[in-house]
Amino acid sequence: MSLAYATEMRVHQWTGDLLTVLLFSGLAAGGILSGISITPVRVALALPLVLLVPGYAFISSLFPEAPDDDGTGFGTLERLVLSIALSLALVAMIAYVANFTPYGITLLPITVGVVAWTVLFSLLGLLRRARLPGEKRYRPTAGAHLGGLTGLFTVQSRRPGETRGAFEPESGRHVLLNGFLVFSVLVLLVGGAYMAVAAPSLPNEEPHTEFYLLSENGEGELTSTDLPTDLSAGETAPITVAIENHEGERVTYTTVVYQQQVTLSDDGRTVESVDGSEELDRFETTVDADETDQVAYEAGPTADGDVYVWFLLYHGDVPDDPSPENADETTRLTFAD
Template identity: 35%
Template sequence: MAVFSSLWRLLPRSVREVPADLVAVVGVVVATNLAVFAPVVRDTRLRVPLGLAFVLFVPGYAFVAALFPERGTRSVAGADGTNDGGEFETDPFRRRVLADPITDAGRVVLSVASSVAIVPLLGLAIHFSPVAIRLQSIAVVLSAVTVALAVVATVRRRSVPLESRFRTPYRRWVASARTALFDADSRAETALTVLAATTLVLAVGGVGYAVTAPQHGETFTEVSVLTDAGDGERTADVSPSSDGNGSESVIVTLENNERRTVSYAVVAVEQRIASDGDPDNATVLEQNELRRFEPRLAHGETWSHAHDVEPTLTGDAVRVAWLVYAGGDVPATPSLENADYSAHRWVNASTE
């Protein structure tokens, strides 16, 4: 204990004077980020309670604390020298009435309700930003906003006179909980309050889960082969640009929507197709491998690679295909049939 006290005194005074409830807010933010990013912690059950507190209550509490730095109860001293918060009053006969911007119960309700508004709005902001909506991006943005609100709340609370400054009424909360549990007259009211609070938490939890949880819908990888149309624009025109020597410049793009990090193998092959019948379903007469790439993409990440394609096969029906294998394992004979995804385009490889 003495060592802890000594270390505490080493901290700057501005840090030591941060209100305990706002220190707890920052502590939940730090613990939640450890549960999201730390390899060991994120596999434990701590993610569930921390995530619920982080999404359902903490951002809204910091927001309400910044809005209302004053105390939210009316304090009236009694003959025993204590007020209704259990705090000792120096003048037991002096009646002191404080400003009442918000009660303790109202502070809690507003904290939950504010979280309902803050979390979806931040998710919407991320959606319209270049960053993909993932658990990590939600955690980082929500953490930054919550810590910023806690800092504002600390500054505003310090600007309020000490006698009017909000302080967490632990004693009153404990007394209220004891009364609610053991007073028969208040049990029915307590049950209704708990039911209403549970309903509100479930509603907020649904909103928070919809924003922060990964969607387990269809998983796929989008493959495209584009050409540079000039002025920085890309097009899927089937007639790629050529340098006059048979070499064609293309841009291959992969977009990972597999809901996981994937190591890809992209194999570019040239194929001479039997000229009779439908060329899209015709027999491959000859195939040569041209290029191979091995990008590794996180979910939502896009990879683009520009390269030149110079077919060596000749004939009226020659195509270049980009065969994509999610997982990196390439069969001995790559083909459109055994590829996970593919894209191809026909090229002019005539000898004339």
């Protein structure tokens, strides 16, 4: 065997696991984001991506070295167990961050975040291993999984001062703890498999309608922060009534414009009394499923003083006495004297 060939084999030994993680991450991202619907393939892609590879890459970057001869350090079994626990925490963290992006907690940002994390720390792990002497670099060893697993449930005699492995039991109590650990990992794997299979078939969200008011700001953009509040009786200002239909079917909505003359507390936050109310207008809007309709409207109070102008949305028939209490959705403008 030539020196070059031997060197190539050694490189494959300490880089193979992380190169496999990188390759799998790319394949999983492509398969998941392309919307693949074949259940076994979806499970095979989603489970490792969520439950193993982000944690494994992170552990590899933190601990690039192989265990010492006395068992100090993380071997294959320890890395796998820690990888599963860390992966769950990391995916939860990525989902939390995704909540603050324009996409929200959806498939795209979570998949991209998990893959980006995995790629970054896999490359960092390879770099840190490369800087170690060859004999100190971690490399997966054949048979380590089964041998390490049986070692979780076997109490080995050790001389005083001898080092034990990270999960090597010292007593029957430690064997029970290791059994609980293995059981917990199996539960996580089964739960992850169920979600990988069932989650895509579950509805993305409960049927609902979003109802809100918008107005133009100084740049001509529609926003909910510049709604009119200082109009007098008889004055109006242009607003936009927005209806987002997430009911799963086409819906004809009725919007009732309803005015209340109120007495507010000194801080303007509490209604002390309702002094009069009347219906000002109503109109219908038909919105297709998963579509948004925006209706231009001139809004304003017809009385002086503290006035609420309510926009009451009904999905079906409007009751004889429409009010904020019986509407399906409500929003309002407040005009304070």
